[in-house]
Amino acid sequence: MKQRLLIDMDGVMADIYQQAINFEFAESGRLIQLEEVNGKDEIVAFPNAKRHVREKGFFREAPVIPDAQEVVKALYDSYDIFIVSAAMEFPNSLEEKYYWLEEHFPFISWRNIILCGSKVPVQGDILIDDHYKNLDPFKNRSLLFTQPHNINDDRGHERVNNWKEIAELLL
């Protein structure tokens, strides 16, 4: 029986930080540096993001986080993989996320995609996520994917800094 591996999208597969920087730059011409947002909650770091995430293309055009495609593909045979994204707050993101996955991760079946609000009812053996609110209530192995907002505290989760480290741990 394969282990069920749950993988978050935003901040783990999709580079939402870069996208927030891109949208802020397009709007105001201000180029936010990653260093200035370290340790800050995303809403504090990107005050206009609350609007930007509701704009067309924010999720659909997000860049892929380096090595995510290769490593998820390599993990796909060994694990029962489910993509679990807290998308429901932004209903405009639902289709965008589906088609983003279809474009960049075409080997992932629609059967293995979960778009939700709270992730609490979704159970698995391993969760890779960048948010404490998802990792803290998770009962099994929890991997904290490094993003500027979580850089100061592991809260007892296993930290992974990039997909190469995930490959080393799980392959």
Add this chain to the structure above:
Amino acid sequence: MKQRLLIDMDGVMADIYQQAINFEFAESGRLIQLEEVNGKDEIVAFPNAKRHVREKGFFREAPVIPDAQEVVKALYDSYDIFIVSAAMEFPNSLEEKYYWLEEHFPFISWRNIILCGSKVPVQGDILIDDHYKNLDPFKNRSLLFTQPHNINDDRGHERVNNWKEIAELLL
């Protein structure tokens, strides 16, 4: 601690049978009677439904199953309710389902909606569903909502014929 109650949408909250009948009638003028589809798989009963479910409005304009609104509202305070719908096969349905819920069940938070492919990773104490493929692998209490396709076999699940019976069992 409240029990977590998972509720399916199609065939439990949304009257997908009536909608399939409506779409067939609009297309061919043939009025399918519920009696003639009893015991048949939905794909056999509604041969054009595979196309119709991908048409605009199929899910958005579906009628609500009688008493679903009143009973779900009554259950909402006593249970930790999650709406769990296998929507991912039809990406056009994702937004339609979200806005259908917003219109007919405005008291349900976006936090409590899960749109997925397979429901296997979604855990709860009780599941109300009309499909064996969702109920059979479910580990806890499983309620089979009567629809023509499941009328001949309970497969060991508790059968509920309508929302009034659900209210009697769970309230």
